[in-house]
Structures are given as C-alpha cells and as structure tokens.
Amino acid sequence: VATFKGLVKTHLQAQTVEAIAVGHQHNHLGVSDAFATIYRRDGLIGLWRGVNGAVPRVMVGSAAQLATFTSAKDWVSHSQWFSPNNWLTALIAAAISGVAVAITMTPFDVISTRLYNQPVDEFRRGRLYHGFSDCMLKVCQTEGLLGLYKGMGPVFVRLAPHTVLSMLFWDLMRQQAAKHNQSQGRS
Structure with missing residues (x-):
C-alpha cells in the first residue's frame, strides 16, 4: 500500500x-x-x-533507526549524563537516530521519486531508468554523489521528528511494560 x-x-x-x-x-x-x-x-x-526503490528505502531506514537508537542510547547511558532509564536519555538517542535515518534514507527517496515519476514507453518500461541500480548510477554519473542527497532538508524535517517521537514513546512504553512485568512477578 x-x-x-x-x-x-x-x-x-x-x-x-x-x-x-x-x-x-x-x-x-x-x-x-x-x-x-x-x-x-x-x-x-x-x-x-517504483517498488524496487521503495522497499530498500524502508529496509535501510528501519535498520538505521533501530540500530542507531540502541547504540546511541547505550552511548548516552555510559556517558552518565542521565540515568539509563531517564526519558532524556531516550530523547537524545532518538534525536541521534533521527539524523542517521535522514542521512541513510535520502538517497533512497531520490531514487524512488525518480523511478515513480519517470515516463514509460509503449511496453510500460521506464524511459529514463531500467531499475534501482541504473537510476543510482545515472544520478551519480550526471549529478555526482551529492545528487543522491537532493531534498535532504525536507527529508530531515519529516523523518527526524517521526523517529524522535516513535523511539521515545516506544522506549517509555517498553520501560512501563518491564515495570509492570516485574510487579506481576512479585505478586
């Protein structure tokens, strides 16, 4: 969908x-x-x-979001700025994760957009790109590596708050579930 x-x-x-x-x-x-x-x-x-551009986008974004949040939370906890279960620890980790998600997903957004929006021939094949790899190669050849980062600002403005809120609320709910399970185990 x-x-x-x-x-x-x-x-x-x-x-x-x-x-x-x-x-x-x-x-x-x-x-x-x-x-x-x-x-x-x-x-x-x-x-x-365009699904061949959208699926890798979601895979890379989810992997970056989860991996960087966990790693950043461990780093913030070990730095002892806040206690490990403090919501500020999760907030800082989620913000770091939001930056990582925007950086990793932007090239996939560019490729997906190009694949979605290209005209097609009489056989319904793309006239500009033959698929994901072809699109990435052509963008890099004609626009340089930074061509894959067009629209990075709007991508960041959209994805970073989503990542911050998702990861923060997920972590807070996870902590509440753990407390609930501990209290149930004592009863």
Whole structure:
C-alpha cells in the first residue's frame, strides 16, 4: 500500500503548470483519478512501479533507526549524563537516530521519486531508468554523489521528528511494560 501511495503522491507533487514544469507531468485530477488512471493505463502492475526503490528505502531506514537508537542510547547511558532509564536519555538517542535515518534514507527517496515519476514507453518500461541500480548510477554519473542527497532538508524535517517521537514513546512504553512485568512477578 505504501508503494501505491508513494507513486500517487509523487505524481501529484510533481504536477504543475507547463510554464514551470520540471520532469514528466502525469496530469491527474486528484488522488482517486490518479489511482484510476494508473490502473486503467498500466493495470495492477502499474501501481507497483517504483517498488524496487521503495522497499530498500524502508529496509535501510528501519535498520538505521533501530540500530542507531540502541547504540546511541547505550552511548548516552555510559556517558552518565542521565540515568539509563531517564526519558532524556531516550530523547537524545532518538534525536541521534533521527539524523542517521535522514542521512541513510535520502538517497533512497531520490531514487524512488525518480523511478515513480519517470515516463514509460509503449511496453510500460521506464524511459529514463531500467531499475534501482541504473537510476543510482545515472544520478551519480550526471549529478555526482551529492545528487543522491537532493531534498535532504525536507527529508530531515519529516523523518527526524517521526523517529524522535516513535523511539521515545516506544522506549517509555517498553520501560512501563518491564515495570509492570516485574510487579506481576512479585505478586
């Protein structure tokens, strides 16, 4: 489902008037029209366009989020700024994790966006990129490595608060569950 939403979101966000249009224009009338148009034109397979960029994005983002949060929390705990179960320890670790998530996911966002938004040929294959690796290679060749980090600011503004809140609340709930289980074990 996330792939369908990402595809439609990208089509709609890239859409603008011809005078300032950049890239391929899909000209959907709205969300439901986009889904219907893509399905009518390309079938169910068309709604999966770009999945080869979206799946690695989610995998890398989740791995970065969980690994850096755990490592950062251990580091903050060992530094003895706060007690290990203090919410500030989790907050600082979550903030560090938010930065790591934005850095690791931005290249995958760029690739997904390019794959989602490219025009297709009569066989419904991408005209610009043949897949994930081809897109990454072409971006690096034409725009340099930093081309994979276009939009890093907005990605950070979106992902960092989400990571901070998710990891902070998860850690607080985990601590409450552990306390509850300990009190149940004593009864």
